[in-house]
Amino acid sequence: MQELSTVADVVAASDADPQCTWAAQGLHGDGRAWEHDGGVAVACPRLCGQDRIVVRGAAAAAVRLVREAIDALGPGFVLIGDPPLMGGLLARMRWLEPSSFFGWMDSTKRPRHQRVHSVRWLARGEWHAASEVLDAAAHSELVRPWLPGIRRWAGITDAQGRLTCTAADAWSVPGLGFMAGLAVLPEARGFGQGRDMVTFVLEALLAVNGRAALMTDDIDSTESRIIANLGLSGRQQQILRVKSAGAALAS
Numbered sequence: 670m671q672e673l674s675t676v677a678d679v680v681a682a683s684d685a686d687p688q689c690t691w692a693a694q695g696l697h698g699d700g701r702a703w704e705h706d707g708g709v710a711v712a713c714p715r716l717c718g719q720d721r722i723v724v725r726g727a728a729a730a731a732v733r734l735v736r737e738a739i740d741a742l743g744p745g746f747v748l749i750g751d752p753p754l755m756g757g758l759l760a761r762m763r764w765l766e767p768s769s770f771f772g773w774m775d776s777t778k779r780p781r782h783q784r785v786h787s788v789r790w791l792a793r794g795e796w797h798a799a800s801e802v803l804d805a806a807a808h809s810e811l812v813r814p815w816l817p818g819i820r821r822w823a824g825i826t827d828a829q830g831r832l833t834c835t836a837a838d839a840w841s842v843p844g845l846g847f848m849a850g851l852a853v854l855p856e857a858r859g860f861g862q863g864r865d866m867v868t869f870v871l872e873a874l875l876a877v878n879g880r881a882a883l884m885t886d887d888i889d890s891t892e893s894r895i896i897a898n899l900g901l902s903g904r905q906q907q908i909l910r911v912k913s914a915g916a917a918l919a920s
Contacts, residue, residue: 710734718811728757744911772888788869806852833857846874
């Protein structure tokens with residue numbers, strides 16, 4: 670078991686895995702990372718609104734990595750990885766339980782789409798309107814304006830100047846720009862605003878970082894298929910949680 674102290678160490682140990690690179694931003698603060706027998710675990714608190722540990726490698730190595738990470742950081746962190754690996758952890762560590770799935774999508778190429786709506790970066794005084802769109806769209810509470818890590822919000826407005834679609838450049842790191850908070854008002858859906866927003870934000874992130882990424886609710890969802898048609902590739906990810914506060918330390 671070896672602890673990794675720099676982002677470069679994580680990139681090398683994970684073969685430049687995009688999600689590990691993203692989580693490695695925690696090493697500039699309270700995050701930590703380890704490698705063992707070809708596997709890696711990268712922990713970052715408050716990443717996209719949640720304490721996360723990204724795990725890669727074989728199950729045998731991941732068991733030691735996960736135990737080290739949970740013992741060091743506590744049971745409040747969720748574990749993230751490929752479903753086969755997460756299944757291996759569930760079989761070996763009975764104090765873990767499955768939570769949910771999501772899709773991770775990224776690309777190094779400009780989206781294959783020509784925008785028809787005008788998209789712009791919002792002034793900070795307009796961020797309250799982005800929050801209203803997120804609320805109306807019933808978006809996850811994990812992404813909201815003014816959270817630590819949010820850099821800027823983009824928006825599309827209608828003819829009356831009302832914000833109808835928004836998304837954020839948030840938790841981006843050198844080498845990987847991240848888009849979060851994509852939301853469209855229910856009455857504005859079906860007109861391509863989401864595609865235009867994704868294209869605008871990803872183009873901006875790619876220009877600075879060379880790779881851009883986002884998360885979707887599920888890799889097989891309609892949203893994921895639409896985004897894949899823009900040229901992004903995706904992988905299904907599973908989230909595990911510690912069953913109770915004392916279970917990890919008691920096992």
